[in-house]
Amino acid sequence: MTRKEQKEERRKAILMTALKLFVERGYHDTKITDIAEAVPMSTGLMFHYFESKEDLLMELVRMGSAGPGSVACPEDVPPDVYLTSLLGQILSYAKEQPWVFYMFVLMGQVRRTGMPEEARKLAESADALVPTVSMIKRGQKEGVFHKGDADTMTRCFWYAVQGIMEQMATDPEMKAPDPEWIVAMLK
Amino acid sequence: MTRKEQKEERRKAILMTALKLFVERGYHDTKITDIAEAVPMSTGLMFHYFESKEDLLMELVRMGSAGPGSVACPEDVPPDVYLTSLLGQILSYAKEQPWVFYMFVLMGQVRRTGMPEEARKLAESADALVPTVSMIKRGQKEGVFHKGDADTMTRCFWYAVQGIMEQMATDPEMKAPDPEWIVAMLK
DNA sequence: TAATATATTGAACATACATTCAATGAACAA
DNA sequence: TTGTTCATTGAATGTATGTTCAATATATTA
Numbered sequence: 543m544t545r546k547e548q549k550e551e552r553r554k555a556i557l558m559t560a561l562k563l564f565v566e567r568g569y570h571d572t573k574i575t576d577i578a579e580a581v582p583m584s585t586g587l588m589f590h591y592f593e594s595k596e597d598l599l600m601e602l603v604r605m606g607s608a609g610p611g612s613v614a615c616p617e618d619v620p621p622d623v624y625l626t627s628l629l630g631q632i633l634s635y636a637k638e639q640p641w642v643f644y645m646f647v648l649m650g651q652v653r654r655t656g657m658p659e660e661a662r663k664l665a666e667s668a669d670a671l672v673p674t675v676s677m678i679k680r681g682q683k684e685g686v687f688h689k690g691d692a693d694t695m696t697r698c699f700w701y702a703v704q705g706i707m708e709q710m711a712t713d714p715e716m717k718a719p720d721p722e723w724i725v726a727m728l729k
Numbered sequence: 730m731t732r733k734e735q736k737e738e739r740r741k742a743i744l745m746t747a748l749k750l751f752v753e754r755g756y757h758d759t760k761i762t763d764i765a766e767a768v769p770m771s772t773g774l775m776f777h778y779f780e781s782k783e784d785l786l787m788e789l790v791r792m793g794s795a796g797p798g799s800v801a802c803p804e805d806v807p808p809d810v811y812l813t814s815l816l817g818q819i820l821s822y823a824k825e826q827p828w829v830f831y832m833f834v835l836m837g838q839v840r841r842t843g844m845p846e847e848a849r850k851l852a853e854s855a856d857a858l859v860p861t862v863s864m865i866k867r868g869q870k871e872g873v874f875h876k877g878d879a880d881t882m883t884r885c886f887w888y889a890v891q892g893i894m895e896q897m898a899t900d901p902e903m904k905a906p907d908p909e910w911i912v913a914m915l916k
Numbered sequence: 917t918a919a920t921a922t923a924t925t926g927a928a929c930a931t932a933c934a935t936t937c938a939a940t941g942a943a944c945a946a
Numbered sequence: 947t948t949g950t951t952c953a954t955t956g957a958a959t960g961t962a963t964g965t966t967c968a969a970t971a972t973a974t975t976a
Contacts, residue, residue, distance in 0.1 A: 545922075545974075552923095570757035571843030574964060584925045589965065654899050656758030690907065698893055698906040702914075705892020706885055712841050719885040720877065723914045727889075732943080732952075739953095761934060771955045776935065 553591050556581055557605070558641060560598050565644045565711045569599065569657055596658045603661045606649040607668035609642075614673045621681035622725055625674075629703065629721035636710055636718060647711045650704040671696055678728065687728045695728055702727065740778050743768055744792070745828060747785055752831045752898045756786065756844055783845045790848045793836040794855035796829075801860045808868035809912055812861075816890065816908035823897055823905055834898045837891040858883055865915065874915045882915055889914065 559580045563572040574595055578585045592598045615624040635642040651657070652665040674696045681687035687695070702724060710716045746767045750759040761782055765772045779785045802811040822829040838844070839852040861883045868874035874882070889911060897903045 549922090568757070568843035570755075573962090585964090586926070586966080587924055590923070595964065654895060656755035688910075690910070691904070694904045694906055695910070697896065697903055698910060701892040701896040701903075702889035702911070703892070705888040705890070705895065708841060708892065709884065709888040716884055716888075717878070717881045719881055723875075723877070723882070723885060724889070726913050726916065727910045729913065736952090760932090772934090773936080773956070774954055777953070782934065 549591075556583075556588065556591055556598070557602060561602055561641065561644045561648060564599070564602070565647045565651070569651070569655075596661070599652070599658065599661050600664070602645070602648060603652055603664050606645045607664055609645065613670045615677045615680075620684070620686060621677045622686045622729065625677065625699075625728075626721045626725045629724060632703075632707075633718045633721060636707075643707065644711065647704070647707050650701075650708070670700060674700065681728065699724070699727060736778075739770075743770075743775065743778055743785070744789060748789055748828065748831050748835060751786070751789070752834045752838070756838070756842075783848070786839070786845065786848050787851070789832070789835060790839055790851050793832045794851055796832065800857045802864045802867075807871070807873055808864040809873045809916065812864065812886075812915075813908045813912045816911060819890075819894075820905045820908060823894075830894065831898065834891070834894050837888075837895070857887060861887065868915065886911070886914060 556577065560572070560577050563577060563580065567576075574588055575585055577598075578588050588598075592601070613628065615621055632643070632646060649665050649668070652661050653669070675692050678687055678692045678695050678699075682689065682692065706716075706719060706724070710718065743764065747759070747764050750764055750767065754763075761775055762772055764785075765775050779788070800815065802808055819830070819833060836852050836855070839848050840856075862879050865874055865879045865882050865886075869876065869879065893903075893906060893911070897905065
């Protein structure tokens, strides 16, 4: 099984390299050659591990879709506290586990920008939006969040996070914000 | 002068079409052919008006850099009030004058993502960041904004706005948020 | 060791798309 | 009218880059 394991290792190395480059430079500006060079391996060998560049992206999006399913808030925790800590976690990953961080950014980019249709559909299906809407509604009932259309508030919240994280991913100058600041948008 | 004026008109039509497409689909996924078709005009004719696709982008970035220079806050207006109204204005353009709105989004994208180097440099030089930092510092002195690194707060604020507006530009479902929500990040 | 399967390479190929160009039509000046 | 300039077109060209492939090395199995 050493053989198969090694192949898996190699695949993961390629995936992680591609993820980093896709997020830093964008999908279209990341050439197969760039990924190969960064791994490193020959260009041709890339196609021994992945059918195509799009396939590579799809694999990443699949990982991203599978991952963070449980964004639901336990009943006994106040929604604002929960969102703050969730955000704190994600932001702290930026340095410890850049993988999680990059994945968050990539998923957002795929949903929004000109990337292969298939990938976009999958990315859209896996979206933290739905559980957050009910979290916000509960927060409004309990008086910790202000009034307003919960759907718009949810989108506003997550897309703000998206914008900040995209900057963090590309600009080393940008320091992580205090999660409380962002949650304050809802209060 | 009718001749020259007509040429200017046509150039503007191309610029506005390109701006919209660049923002909606991304620079790399917008083919010269797409722009030509949308204007509409033949593909070849595009190069009678602009040297290249990159030149077209540069022209847009130049317009974006020239425009919104005066983001400074008058001394007698509280910074939070000012930022709220500034944001309100920009957001309301989304429907009335999509041009301004798209431009805001484009400039952010150029700064961050894989676009021609020259364009990025120019876009970076024209940045609303600097005046906002001093606005925030003043707000902190006057006690309307919370403590924290003013530079990080500034970036956090504008990149959040960027994220929200990018979504608004591509997703018709997304409604404009209340500017107060976003300024609340600073309070 | 021999035989088979897998990993790896670099160059060749195919395609998409920005760009060019020769030709045509329309506006304008004399 | 006649000549000149600009506008316009669609097909041809060149290039960048994703993908394929024949050849070689390395590992695995018998």
